[in-house]
Structure formats: C-alpha cells, structure tokens
Amino acid sequence: MIRLLAGAVIAGVVAVRIWFRVRRHRTTGGHRTGGGGRSRLPWAGVTGDVGLVASRELRERFRGRVFRVGTLFILAVVAGAIVIPTLTSSPARPRRLGVVGALPPATMASVTAAARGVGTTVVLVPEPSTASARAALHDGRIDAALVDGSEIVVEAPIRPGDTSATAQFVRAAASSLGVTRAFEAARLTPTQVATVAGARPLPVSSIQPGTGTGSAKSTSVVGLVLVFMMLTQYNTWILMGVMEEKSSRVIEVLLATVRPLQLLTGKVLGIGLVAFAQASLVVAFALALAEGVGSPLLHGTAPLVLVSTLLWLVLGYAFYCWVYAAAGSMVERQDQVQGLALPLSLPLVFGYITGLMAAGTGSASALVTVLAYVPLTAPFSMPVLVALGAVTWWQFTLSAVISIASTVAVARLAATVYRRAILRTGGRVRLRALFATGR
Amino acid sequence: MAGHLELENLTRRFGELTALDHLSFSVPAGQVVGFLGPNGAGKTTTMRAIFGLTDLDAGTVRWNGAPVSQAERRRFGYMPEERGLYPGMLVADQLAYLGRLHGMSASAAAGAAGSWLDRLGIADRAGDKVESLSHGNQQRVQLAAALLHGPELLVLDEPLAGLDPPGIDTIGGVLVEEARAGCCVLFSSHQLDQVEDLCESVVIIDHGRLTTEGRVDDLATSGARRLVVRVEGVRDAAWARGVPGITVSEVDGGEVRLVLEESVDVDTVLRAAMAAGRVTTFVLERRRLSEVFREALR
Incomplete structure (x- = not known):
C-alpha cells in the first residue's frame, strides 16, 4: 500500500514535468507574423500564455536558493520526525x-x-x-x-x-x-x-466511533504542520510575486501582451505546481523513509490520512491563492504588505491551532467538526477528522464540494479585484475605491 | 508589415480630471513620430490606452483601420515610462520570456535576445540579473524587450530619459533604423533637440488635447520668418526695435533673434543692422522645435 502510494506520487511529479515540456513544444510559434506559427486551435493562445507564465514561475522558483534550501530543511525535519522515535524505542531489535x-x-x-x-x-x-x-x-x-x-x-x-x-x-x-x-x-x-x-490480551472495542489509531493521529499532526507551512509559504510567494510585478512595473509590459486573468492564472498555477511538487517529494520521501526504518507513523489508517492531507493541501491552496493574489495586487511596497499579512493569516492560524488541539486530545470537538465544512479552515480540520475516524466519505465529499464551489466564487471576485487594482499605482488600493469607480 | 496607427477621439477622465479630451492623431508607417507635451499633458495615458492598460471613456484605437485587439497588441512593442523588468531575473531569460509572450518560439526568442543584446552593446551582460545593471544598460534591455519580436508598431515612453550621449546615439539610431525598415515609431520625450534630430513628425498635446501635428520640416519653415543677427560690439537689440514689422524674440550674448512679419523686407533689416555697426552674423533661421513647442502651448 505504502509503496503503491509512493510510486503514485513520484509518477505524478514526473507527469507534471512531461506535461510542461509538451506544452512548451506545442506553443512554439512564429515571429513577426503575429502568431502565424502558433497552434491554430482557437484556445491555444490562451492556454499557451497561461502555460508560459506558469512555466516561468516554475523555472524561477526551482532555480531560487530559497526553494532548494527550504526543501532540504523540510526533508531534514521530516527525516528527524520519522527516524528519531524509531531510534529511541528501537522496536526492530x-x-x-x-x-x-x-x-x-x-x-x-x-x-x-x-x-x-x-x-x-x-x-x-x-x-x-x-x-x-x-x-x-x-x-x-x-x-x-x-x-x-x-x-x-x-x-x-x-x-x-x-x-x-x-x-x-x-x-x-x-x-x-x-x-x-x-x-x-x-x-x-x-x-x-x-x-x-501464552495467553493473548482480549480485543477491546468501544461503543462510540473509533478515535483512530495512534499512528494516524501522529501522521495527522505531521500533515497539519506540513499544510500550514506550505499554505503560508506559497501564499506568501503569490502575494510577494504579484506585488513585485506591480512595484517593478513589469506588469505594464506583461499586460500589453497578455490578459490579466491569464497572467493571474498562470502565476497561481505555476506556484501551485511548485508547492504540489514539493509536497509530493516530501510525502514520497516520508513514505520511503518510514518504510525503510519501520516507523509506526504510517501504520493502520495513516496512509489514508496522508492522502486526505495532500488533497486538502491542493484544495486549500486553490482557495487561498486567489485571496492572496488579489491582496498582492492592491499593494506595491513591503510596508503595505505587512498591514495585509496579519488579517490574511488569521484563518490559517485558527484552523491550524484548532486542528492541532483536536489531534492532540484525540477527540473531534463540535467546533472542529463545524470548521471542517468552512473552506477557510477545512484544509486543517478535515484531515484531522479523517485521522480520528470521525467522518464518513460523503461528509468528506460534501466539504470538498463546498470548498471547490467557494473557490470558484472567490477566484471570480479576486480576478475582478486584480484586474482593477494591478495598474493603480501610488499607494495602497482600497477595495471601496476599486468597486466605486472601476479600473 | 507596414501599418498605421490612428487614435480617434480618445477621452479619459479620472474623477474631476480630464486626462484625454477627444484626442485624435495618427502615426504613419516608416516614420519616427515625436510625442510631445508638458508634464501631465496626457502622453503616458495615451500610450497606455494604445495597449489597453487604461479604460477609455470614449474613443477608439485603430490599427490599419480596425480597432486594436489583443492579437494586434502582441505585434506591438512597448517601453513604459516606469521601466518594467523582473529585477531578479537573468537578462537573457527575461528577454526570451517576453519574446515568447509575443508569440515567438523558444529558439527564435533566445536568438533574437542574443542578437539585440549584441546590437545594443550589452551582450556580455546576458547572464547577469537585471538589478545588477546600470540605469543605462537596464534601459537598453528594456528597449531590446520592446524590439525583440520585430514589432510593427513601437511605442516608447521617454526612452532617452537619463541616458548619456552614447546611449542616446545608440537608442536613437535603432529607432531610426526600425522606422526605415517600415516600423511605425511613436516616442515621447522632453529632450526637444533630440526629438528634432530623430523625428520626421511630431504631435504636441496639452491638457489631453491636440495642439500641433505635422512634419518637423514643415513646422520649422512655417509661420513667420526668423533672423539671427549679430552686430559687432553691440550687446542689445536697440537697433532693431525701431524697424517696423519686427519682434525681438530673444537676445543672447549679443546674438539677436528676430521674428519678421510678412510685409518686412530682409534688406531693410540688414540696412538697419549695418547702420548700428559691423554685421558678423546674418542668418535666416528655421524655427526650432522648442519654439514650435512653446508656441503650441501658448
């Protein structure tokens, strides 16, 4: 099961890389002729631009020292979390x-x-x-x-x-x-x-639904930390990336050729793929290492918790990236960012802490159960409910559907804010001004 | 590839302020057109309107007679006033990326980036980050970004600002060459001497309205005749003030600039000058662009 999951994650990363390579070849085109050499499909220009913007993000982020050092750091932390407990208990010997x-x-x-x-x-x-x-x-x-x-x-x-x-x-x-x-x-x-x-102890069963295995709870805590770190880091990249384009005025050169929505979509897609690639690498590494050292972290229902954590990382990123992009389009200086960063991070921190508390106590409180259906906090609460065995598949699906529907609504609103705010310079843009007078 | 740009009745208001007020003019192919006006006249708003970077309250931007769409803009080149490049990106990567956004293949964009950097004399900086370049070299990269894809229309907002004389010569030379190759070039500047040297035509706007438009040669020779006269030992223009039909426009270190009415005979002026002393300079002068500019704003 674990090998299968690790294989699937690695295959996913490889597939994404191949997809991008194919896209690059497909969108090669003409010069001076105004797109004569481009694909003739009517939508090719649109997907091509989004792909170009996304692949620039991928290339630049992978190339950056921050990403490489950060990835090594996360891997080291994960390795420590898996290996150290097995060293102290040494159950294998x-x-x-x-x-x-x-x-x-x-x-x-x-x-x-x-x-x-x-x-x-x-x-x-x-x-x-x-x-x-x-x-x-x-x-x-x-x-x-x-x-x-x-x-x-x-x-x-x-x-x-x-x-x-x-x-x-x-x-x-x-x-x-x-x-x-x-x-x-x-x-x-x-x-x-x-x-x-040679007597064996009797099996013990409880009247209330199961509270999950110990290893599933530990895995959910590791997953919570991972989701929190990644959502915080990658959303900050979105915020800073959008702000950098605005403050350096490169946005004018870009928007002279591509539409705002294409630029925005390419950016969130590119950074999202970087996030997913990193998360997949960490998960594959964790699975392989846990299997290798015989860690109990992945026994029982823990792989299920891990998969649901990954899924909610994607859903959480998809929801939050638009919010951060819209916020980034409203500022053009570092000091203006600080004023936005705190209110933006509050729901993330709230979801994270309530999730950690639920995983720690081993019981799903009413608050966490409610938060699992709120798109802002579901990325933290829902994987914890899975770990505690306190959720059915249809409840899980319902929460995912609510999140996806909210993401569509938030993306539309964010695209409007972005389009109107990104070219307004000279101070922080206020939402009220944005919707009062148009671009 | 020849085409022409027409701006028709452009109007843009920002609250109480009218940035563009029914502005109309055109830019023909194969010409370098200077776009002039005092600060706040609406030059940048006009250029941004060409690229759809500001909404218009009224008016149309046309390319070869048809309203401009995203597909046409891909074939235009734009250099904004507040330079726009990714500070941390390598020069060659940045140009290749922008070339690809204009529809070039990866290899064509990389090739064009290399040849433009070479032509602008900064080929050795291709592997450097943009932020490590001097102001002048960043400006060259910005120009390369606008030219990379062989645009049919080139719109440059203050491309010469802050450049040293060799930089002005390089960039000015490129603009003229591009126009000779059939490109439509519109650029704004406050350096009127350079505009006079580079441009065939100028468009002058003020308060968002067109005030003057025409070929530089026509504007220089139109209007009243101008004489520059120097009389040895005479520092003022007292001798000229008595001659009817003459206006003294400038006295600069003994050199007197005169504006002649239609009826005035040049010989009359010469005789008056000779009466004042030995005449060392007596030249019928073209109107300088700075004078055209000042008159346009009156």
Whole structure:
C-alpha cells in the first residue's frame, strides 16, 4: 500500500514535468507574423500564455536558493520526525535473553508472550553457567539473563521510570514468569501452564466511533504542520510575486501582451505546481523513509490520512491563492504588505491551532467538526477528522464540494479585484475605491 | 508589415480630471513620430490606452483601420515610462520570456535576445540579473524587450530619459533604423533637440488635447520668418526695435533673434543692422522645435 502510494506520487511529479515540456513544444510559434506559427486551435493562445507564465514561475522558483534550501530543511525535519522515535524505542531489535539451566515450554511461552506484550521479540541465548551469563551481560552480548527459571539478572538496576525496551521487557518477563511459577505451584499440568502463559490480551472495542489509531493521529499532526507551512509559504510567494510585478512595473509590459486573468492564472498555477511538487517529494520521501526504518507513523489508517492531507493541501491552496493574489495586487511596497499579512493569516492560524488541539486530545470537538465544512479552515480540520475516524466519505465529499464551489466564487471576485487594482499605482488600493469607480 | 496607427477621439477622465479630451492623431508607417507635451499633458495615458492598460471613456484605437485587439497588441512593442523588468531575473531569460509572450518560439526568442543584446552593446551582460545593471544598460534591455519580436508598431515612453550621449546615439539610431525598415515609431520625450534630430513628425498635446501635428520640416519653415543677427560690439537689440514689422524674440550674448512679419523686407533689416555697426552674423533661421513647442502651448 505504502509503496503503491509512493510510486503514485513520484509518477505524478514526473507527469507534471512531461506535461510542461509538451506544452512548451506545442506553443512554439512564429515571429513577426503575429502568431502565424502558433497552434491554430482557437484556445491555444490562451492556454499557451497561461502555460508560459506558469512555466516561468516554475523555472524561477526551482532555480531560487530559497526553494532548494527550504526543501532540504523540510526533508531534514521530516527525516528527524520519522527516524528519531524509531531510534529511541528501537522496536526492530529483538531483546537477547541469556538462559542458564533448563527452559520448560511453559517458561519459554511466558517469556515470548511478555516480549510481544511490550512490542518487541526475544532471542534466547543458552549460557553454560551463571558466571558466563554475568560476563555476557557485562559485555553487552545479552540484555538480561534468566537463571534456572527463578531469577532475572540485569547489568544495571532498572529504575521505575525507565521506559527503554529492555526495561519494559524485563518488567513484563519478571511479572509473567512470576505468574507462571505460581501456576506451577498450584499444580497445573505443564500443558495447562503453557496455555495460560501464552495467553493473548482480549480485543477491546468501544461503543462510540473509533478515535483512530495512534499512528494516524501522529501522521495527522505531521500533515497539519506540513499544510500550514506550505499554505503560508506559497501564499506568501503569490502575494510577494504579484506585488513585485506591480512595484517593478513589469506588469505594464506583461499586460500589453497578455490578459490579466491569464497572467493571474498562470502565476497561481505555476506556484501551485511548485508547492504540489514539493509536497509530493516530501510525502514520497516520508513514505520511503518510514518504510525503510519501520516507523509506526504510517501504520493502520495513516496512509489514508496522508492522502486526505495532500488533497486538502491542493484544495486549500486553490482557495487561498486567489485571496492572496488579489491582496498582492492592491499593494506595491513591503510596508503595505505587512498591514495585509496579519488579517490574511488569521484563518490559517485558527484552523491550524484548532486542528492541532483536536489531534492532540484525540477527540473531534463540535467546533472542529463545524470548521471542517468552512473552506477557510477545512484544509486543517478535515484531515484531522479523517485521522480520528470521525467522518464518513460523503461528509468528506460534501466539504470538498463546498470548498471547490467557494473557490470558484472567490477566484471570480479576486480576478475582478486584480484586474482593477494591478495598474493603480501610488499607494495602497482600497477595495471601496476599486468597486466605486472601476479600473 | 507596414501599418498605421490612428487614435480617434480618445477621452479619459479620472474623477474631476480630464486626462484625454477627444484626442485624435495618427502615426504613419516608416516614420519616427515625436510625442510631445508638458508634464501631465496626457502622453503616458495615451500610450497606455494604445495597449489597453487604461479604460477609455470614449474613443477608439485603430490599427490599419480596425480597432486594436489583443492579437494586434502582441505585434506591438512597448517601453513604459516606469521601466518594467523582473529585477531578479537573468537578462537573457527575461528577454526570451517576453519574446515568447509575443508569440515567438523558444529558439527564435533566445536568438533574437542574443542578437539585440549584441546590437545594443550589452551582450556580455546576458547572464547577469537585471538589478545588477546600470540605469543605462537596464534601459537598453528594456528597449531590446520592446524590439525583440520585430514589432510593427513601437511605442516608447521617454526612452532617452537619463541616458548619456552614447546611449542616446545608440537608442536613437535603432529607432531610426526600425522606422526605415517600415516600423511605425511613436516616442515621447522632453529632450526637444533630440526629438528634432530623430523625428520626421511630431504631435504636441496639452491638457489631453491636440495642439500641433505635422512634419518637423514643415513646422520649422512655417509661420513667420526668423533672423539671427549679430552686430559687432553691440550687446542689445536697440537697433532693431525701431524697424517696423519686427519682434525681438530673444537676445543672447549679443546674438539677436528676430521674428519678421510678412510685409518686412530682409534688406531693410540688414540696412538697419549695418547702420548700428559691423554685421558678423546674418542668418535666416528655421524655427526650432522648442519654439514650435512653446508656441503650441501658448
């Protein structure tokens, strides 16, 4: 499943690159003849211009140091988040238990069950004497030694708060072996003792809908951070990119050949593709790394959470990019941007924090459930509901449809603001002035 | 590729201010036309209107008799007053991008960018960021951006502003060459001497209205005759003030500029000057563009 997802994400990135290359070839055309060499399809000029603007954004952003360093930074953070927990818990390494004397089947079953109970496995290492077992312990060749089925020896004392795998295993084994000895003392047959010692815990089910697995919740937190970082970064690019075109006056040269809507669409599409490529790279990297190191981050329903996070990253970007583009067209200086940045980021921060709180507590509050249907906050709330198992497919789809419909409305409004504001220079443009007098 | 531009009845109001007031003129193919007017006369608004960068309250911009659309504008070249380039983009990449927006293929745009940078003497800066270039070189890149796609109409807002003499010669030379090749060239400037050198025709506007339009030669030789007279040892124009039908327009270090009425005989003026002393200069002068300009704004 995970390999399949990683493959799909990489295939998506490759497909986008090929699409752009094909577009570039298709839109090559004439010189002086006013488009004689262009494709003759009536819409080719429109898609060609949008494609040209988008590919410039892609090229310039990929070329930029900010993007490359930023991507490496995100990958490093993701790698840390996946690898560090596996290093501290080391669930993959089996515990080595030195055994002095005979090991009846009941005792062996008891030790194995104790290891399974704390999420590890055990390898039994026969030791000829207590002295050799102590030497092996001292050298670190074994983690603990069982002497004649009646005593467990460890290298250093185990403190009550010690949560290392060895400490957990030794505690569980000591307790389990104690019970096994008690069964033997109660004169159960060896077969009965073995049956009791190998007992598995009962499955536990709840009356309320499931609250998701631990790994799905962790994944949703990582996803929330990713969505917040990316929406913030790429929307800022949109805002600054539009403002730069306005303040450098390159907008006049551009709008002398392309329509405002084409320029705007190309810009949000280009930066959006950069965002999606980066997010896909991060997700593919995370999947491959988690698979490689056996991280529990992607077990259970976590891949589903990841896919829904990616989907909501796209939907969230699609919604917010227009808002930021319209805002960018109204300013032409850095200090004017600061006045806009705070109110624009408030819904993002609100959605992010409420999402994090829900993922942390493990229960979907009424607020988060409502926010999951509001396009401004749904990119954060909906993936959390998925992680908590608190949403059905139709609710998910309904929220996506609401978001897409709102995006269409917001894009239309933003395009109007952009068209009217982008050529107005000399101070911050006010919305009221924009709609009072036209361009 | 020859074509002509017609502006018909352009009107644009910004609130109380009328920037363009029923402005009409035309730019023929193969000519460099100077577009003159004092600050705030409406030159930039007119040029922006040609490219659809400002809405018009009334009027039409026509190219070869038909209203201008986006397809035609792709074949025009524009250099705005407030220069517009991406500061952080490489010069060659930027030109290639703008060429492609004008409908060129990637290879044609790259080739044209290279040859224009070479022609404008900045081929060695192709791989530099625009922001690292001097003002003059940025202006050259901006001109290359306007010329790259071989435009049929070239509209340049103050292309010579802030340039050193070699820069003016280079850019001026390119404009004349483009016009000779059949391009329609309209450019605005406050440097009237250079306009006189480069342009066949001028259009002068004020308060958004056309005041004067015509060939430079016609405007220079039209109107009253002008004489420049210098009389050795005489610093003022007292000798001329007595002659009927003469107006003294300027006295500059002993050199006197006179405007003659139709009825005045040049010989009469010469005799009056000789009576005042030894005449060292006596030239019938063409009207300078600066004079045409000043008269147009009166």
